[in-house]
Each structure stands twice: as structure tokens, then as C-alpha cells.
Amino acid sequence: MQSLLTTQRQAFLDDGFPSAKTRIDRLDRVKDIHIRYKDKIVEALEADFGSRPRGQSLATDVASIIMEVKETRGKIRQWMKPQRRKTPLMLRLTGGRAELQFQPLGVVGNISPWNFPVELAFSPAIGALAAGNRVMLKPSEATPQCSALIEEMVSSAFDPAEMAVVTGGVEVAQAFSQLPFDHLVFTGGPEIARHVMRAASDNLVPLTLELGGKCPVVVGQSADVKTVADRVISTKTINSGQLCLTPDYIFLPEGKVEAFIEEARKVLASCYDSLVDNPDYTSVINERHWQRLKGYIDDLEERKVRVEVFNPAGESFDDPQKHKLPFIFPVEPDDEALIMQNEIFGPMLSIKTYRSLDKVVEFINDKPRPLALYYFGKDRQEIDALCQRTTSGGVTINDCAQHAACYDLPLAGVGNSGMGGYHGHHGFLQFSHSKAVYHQGLFSLGKFLRPPYTPRKIKIIDSMV
Structure with missing residues (x-):
């Protein structure tokens, strides 16, 4: 798993800032595998649950992902644009300009649950891919047929350096949660979430937790x-x-x-x-x-x-x-x-x-x-x-x-029901770093703030108070 993470991170660094075209292509492949594998998805869900309605499985684990991809792909170019931010008057007078740039985090991990094993594996991944990240998935061991199918789906459409699947039991999930991801998503119960947070804390990995509740x-x-x-x-x-x-x-x-x-x-x-x-x-x-x-x-x-x-x-x-x-x-x-x-x-x-x-x-x-x-x-x-x-x-x-x-x-949850959130623009922002960027104008005010503090400088500083 560590070698896979290293491969994804290096590919991310080598490729630099992914274009909108690249991101849309990755999202289209997510959509395409859900269309191609829809019958196998229904069969795998039926096998894992013992009984699960075809109509429900198509709606919740296939159609929902296709609809989310369609909703997301049309907004990516807009979301990627830097956003201007207000600049203080003194800096504006020098011609300064401030903006937010939305930078991909790197590699996003997702530990998904058994209740909607396909939908909750790919839904966070849509936001992560839209933001320009690489993705590693760890589906639930409680739905082994779905986990194996998710691995097959992803490997049929993605290079492991783009998106990959890690399968296995509790020990594998524990090791997965200890990896130094750039962001980690966990969907499940609060008790397991506490273990995930402790493991992630060793590497200061930021988390999105979706935990439910009553x-x-x-x-x-x-x-x-x-x-x-x-x-x-x-x-x-x-x-x-x-x-x-x-x-x-x-x-x-x-x-x-x-x-x-x-x-x-x-x-x-x-x-x-x-x-x-x-x-x-x-x-x-x-x-x-x-x-x-x-x-x-x-x-x-x-x-x-x-x-x-x-x-x-x-x-x-x-x-x-x-x-x-x-x-x-x-x-x-x-x-x-x-x-x-x-x-x-x-x-x-x-x-x-x-x-x-x-x-x-x-x-x-x-x-x-x-x-x-x-x-x-x-x-x-x-x-x-x-x-x-x-x-x-x-x-x-x-x-x-x-x-x-x-x-x-x-x-999004709050408190015992989770932290962070995804879907749409919120997912894009959750899996992006909002980087503050300032463009200096013709001259800098820094020289007015450095020693020696002459009476003229004191007067200028006093005028700010």
C-alpha cells in the first residue's frame, strides 16, 4: 500500500496541475464503468446482501453516481478559476492584487462502508478527481463481492497511478488508515472513526468523516x-x-x-x-x-x-x-x-x-x-x-x-455525526487547498515598516490605528 501511495504521489508531482480536460476525462471514465458494469453491480449487491432489490441498487449505486458525474463535470472549469479577493486600500493604491487559487491536495484515501458499497466508494472520489487528485479506495470487507467488483471496475479504466483499489480485512483497513495521505475520507460508525482519527493523527492527515447517528x-x-x-x-x-x-x-x-x-x-x-x-x-x-x-x-x-x-x-x-x-x-x-x-x-x-x-x-x-x-x-x-x-x-x-x-x-456531519463534507462544489473545495496568492504592485510598503522608525514612518503607522 505504501508503494502504491508513493507511486500516486510521484505521478501527481510529475504531472503538475491537472487540466480541466484531464479531470473531466477521469470523471467520464467513472461514469462509463458504472454504465458498463451496471448489471454486475446489481448482482454483486444481491450476492453480498442475500436479497437487495434491483431497482434500489440501480438507483442508489449506479444512477446516483452517473448523475453526480454529469452535475460535476460541467462545473469544473468554473470551479478551477482563481477567485479575486478584496485587497486593503493601502495595497490597492500600490496596484496589489489578491486571489485564491485552488490546488489539488495530492492523494486522497477513501475507506467506504458496506451499506452502499459502490456509491460510497465513488461519490467522494468524484469530488477528489474533480479537484485534480489521485485516489486510493479501501472498500468494506463486509461486502466482498462488491469490493472485488470495484477493484475490477477501477483497474479496467484507470492506471494505478490515477486511481487504485486496496481490498482486504480489518488489518488491511487499519494499515490503510495509517498511510500518510493528503486527505482521508471515512464513512462508518463513531467508534471506528475514533480509531481512524488516531491512526491518521500520526501523520497529521486531515479527515472527512461521515458517521450517521440517530x-x-x-x-x-x-x-x-x-x-x-x-x-x-x-x-x-x-x-x-x-x-x-x-x-x-x-x-x-x-x-x-x-x-x-x-x-x-x-x-x-x-x-x-x-x-x-x-x-x-x-x-x-x-x-x-x-x-x-x-x-x-x-x-x-x-x-x-x-x-x-x-x-x-x-x-x-x-x-x-x-x-x-x-x-x-x-x-x-x-x-x-x-x-x-x-x-x-x-x-x-x-x-x-x-x-x-x-x-x-x-x-x-x-x-x-x-x-x-x-x-x-x-x-x-x-x-x-x-x-x-x-x-x-x-x-x-x-x-x-x-x-x-x-x-x-x-x-456533511457535525460533532458525533462527522466532520467535513462533499458533493458538488463542496467536494471540490474539501479536496482542494485554497491557496492565498498576492501579486505585488509597483512598489512595496515594506520599507515603511522597517527600521529606522523616523517621525514620518511613525506618522504613517499612526494613521493606520
């Missing part, structure tokens, strides 16, 4: 419960809730729980008539995570929490080989319940009620900062209160996760 939904009195259920459940069905932006728990005004559950069941019934062998219902990624989620259910039963279950065909979910679970809705779980302590990452949505929005804000602020917050309603004061008095990576009003579909908005 994303809340707040439903205002003015919201239509049917619309809320339709949009929240539609998001929860994506990857069976194995999505960093998925709603984790929902706050409903008192008296609206039953109406929400009824509407949620209708939405789910329109999607699934059965679950265990339904190809449109995504499996939990593996048996370990399946057991983890079953542990949440067992904990709820021990606590005697009311749990609403969506299981339309009355099926058994005991087969560890299929690692599927029904959709469940715990109602008013206590804060000590496992499902309220940890990010769920599964087909579960906790329901809580409230009387005062102030208490909701207090509850959210007592928890680690989430990657996203969602509000449903028409009350401008409530919208402002949640946006201004809570802190989250992003917010979507009257839907879920849609801010992440806007490429001109950053995908």
Missing part, C-alpha cells in the same frame, strides 16, 4: 399524518433502514400515534405482501447485524414496551441464513432501551410523543448530534426553532433525506 423526525401539529407516514416509511424502506440518513425515531404530537401507525401499515402493505422471500425487501447485511437487531427486539420485550409489527404474511424470521426481520414500531421506548441508545440501521422506527416542542428540542440536544433532522409541518416558528436551536449535519423539511439528493448542498 436521525430524528419531528411532526408538527400542522402536519398531515398520511403524508408524514408516506414519506417517512418510503425512506425507511430504502435498504431496510440500513442508511445513515434514515429516520431513527419519530416525535408525534400526543393523540396521533394510532393514526400514524395505521397509515404506516398502509404504506408498507402497498410495498410488500410478504417479506422473507420477497426480492423487493432488503436483507440485513449479515448474521452479526441480524443478531444485533434481534437483541434490540429482545430488550424491548424484556422492558414490556409496546411493539407494533408489520408481518403481512405471518412469516417466521428465525432463519439466520436469510437474515431478514419484520418492520417494527416500538411505541414510547424508554431512553435506556438499546434501540434508543444506538443507531438502529435496520427496519425499525421508534415512536415517541410530545406536548411541548421545547421538550423535543431539549431531548434532541441531550443526544449526540445527528447526521440529519426532519420536520413535517407548516409552522414557520417551529421550523426556525428546530433549525436554529438544534444542531445536525443537514435538515429536510416535509420529507426525509432529500437534502442529500441536492448536489449543490454538502453531505
Whole structure:
């Protein structure tokens, strides 16, 4: 891995500042391999998950990348242009000029997760390539078929000095995080992120972390419960809730729980008539995570929490080989319940009620900062209160996760949900060094600031105070 990094860095230094044409060509190759390999991508995702809908895989791991490339490639020339900056009056009088130049960092590493293994390998790479960098990818060991395919895709279109893939288990990921990259991206959980930060700190490698968290939904009195259920459940069905932006728990005004559950069941019934062998219902990624989620259910039963279950065909979910679970809705779980302590990452949505929005804000602020917050309603004061008095990576009003579909908005966490961000221009800036450049005019003011400090110089300096 070190030799690969050395090769990429030397190639970067030898080639100098990549032209817009070179960057666009690299992005076009990212797009082309997704088109050429789209069927293999779907097959690899199906093999790794056990069950994953073709439509979802095409949308989230193929089309999303193609759309992001198209959005990015048309803006590169504009983004690359130096930006003029204001120059102090005294310097302007000498003819001085200040600007920002956007310089590629060098080699960007990306440790990507298993939930969207193709999309989250290439999405940060789009920003890195647009900024003129070389890229090394380390896909997740939890999705070995996808990791092998990503390696094949990249090697079919890129010289290893441009972009390369490193595969392997936890030990390889640990070694990867210790490399002296010019920037490192990690997507995953906060616990692993702490190890990545410690490893990166030895080389002072700057990081972008996308870490998820427990994303809340707040439903205002003015919201239509049917619309809320339709949009929240539609998001929860994506990857069976194995999505960093998925709603984790929902706050409903008192008296609206039953109406929400009824509407949620209708939405789910329109999607699934059965679950265990339904190809449109995504499996939990593996048996370990399946057991983890079953542990949440067992904990709820021990606590005697009311749990609403969506299981339309009355099926058994005991087969560890299929690692599927029904959709469940715990109602008013206590804060000590496992499902309220940890990010769920599964087909579960906790329901809580409230009387005062102030208490909701207090509850959210007592928890680690989430990657996203969602509000449903028409009350401008409530919208402002949640946006201004809570802190989250992003917010979507009257839907879920849609801010992440806007490429001109950053995908970014804050606090426990991450740092830095990418997508669109934000990705270009994240993977660039904004270099301050000053062009001196006809003469320099430096001679007025050096000894000896004559009365005339003191007068000039006094005039600045």
C-alpha cells in the first residue's frame, strides 16, 4: 500500500496541475464503468446482501453516481478559476492584487462502508478527481463481492497511478488508515472513526468523516399524518433502514400515534405482501447485524414496551441464513432501551410523543448530534426553532433525506455525526487547498515598516490605528 501511495504521489508531482480536460476525462471514465458494469453491480449487491432489490441498487449505486458525474463535470472549469479577493486600500493604491487559487491536495484515501458499497466508494472520489487528485479506495470487507467488483471496475479504466483499489480485512483497513495521505475520507460508525482519527493523527492527515447517528423526525401539529407516514416509511424502506440518513425515531404530537401507525401499515402493505422471500425487501447485511437487531427486539420485550409489527404474511424470521426481520414500531421506548441508545440501521422506527416542542428540542440536544433532522409541518416558528436551536449535519423539511439528493448542498456531519463534507462544489473545495496568492504592485510598503522608525514612518503607522 505504501508503494502504491508513493507511486500516486510521484505521478501527481510529475504531472503538475491537472487540466480541466484531464479531470473531466477521469470523471467520464467513472461514469462509463458504472454504465458498463451496471448489471454486475446489481448482482454483486444481491450476492453480498442475500436479497437487495434491483431497482434500489440501480438507483442508489449506479444512477446516483452517473448523475453526480454529469452535475460535476460541467462545473469544473468554473470551479478551477482563481477567485479575486478584496485587497486593503493601502495595497490597492500600490496596484496589489489578491486571489485564491485552488490546488489539488495530492492523494486522497477513501475507506467506504458496506451499506452502499459502490456509491460510497465513488461519490467522494468524484469530488477528489474533480479537484485534480489521485485516489486510493479501501472498500468494506463486509461486502466482498462488491469490493472485488470495484477493484475490477477501477483497474479496467484507470492506471494505478490515477486511481487504485486496496481490498482486504480489518488489518488491511487499519494499515490503510495509517498511510500518510493528503486527505482521508471515512464513512462508518463513531467508534471506528475514533480509531481512524488516531491512526491518521500520526501523520497529521486531515479527515472527512461521515458517521450517521440517530436521525430524528419531528411532526408538527400542522402536519398531515398520511403524508408524514408516506414519506417517512418510503425512506425507511430504502435498504431496510440500513442508511445513515434514515429516520431513527419519530416525535408525534400526543393523540396521533394510532393514526400514524395505521397509515404506516398502509404504506408498507402497498410495498410488500410478504417479506422473507420477497426480492423487493432488503436483507440485513449479515448474521452479526441480524443478531444485533434481534437483541434490540429482545430488550424491548424484556422492558414490556409496546411493539407494533408489520408481518403481512405471518412469516417466521428465525432463519439466520436469510437474515431478514419484520418492520417494527416500538411505541414510547424508554431512553435506556438499546434501540434508543444506538443507531438502529435496520427496519425499525421508534415512536415517541410530545406536548411541548421545547421538550423535543431539549431531548434532541441531550443526544449526540445527528447526521440529519426532519420536520413535517407548516409552522414557520417551529421550523426556525428546530433549525436554529438544534444542531445536525443537514435538515429536510416535509420529507426525509432529500437534502442529500441536492448536489449543490454538502453531505456533511457535525460533532458525533462527522466532520467535513462533499458533493458538488463542496467536494471540490474539501479536496482542494485554497491557496492565498498576492501579486505585488509597483512598489512595496515594506520599507515603511522597517527600521529606522523616523517621525514620518511613525506618522504613517499612526494613521493606520
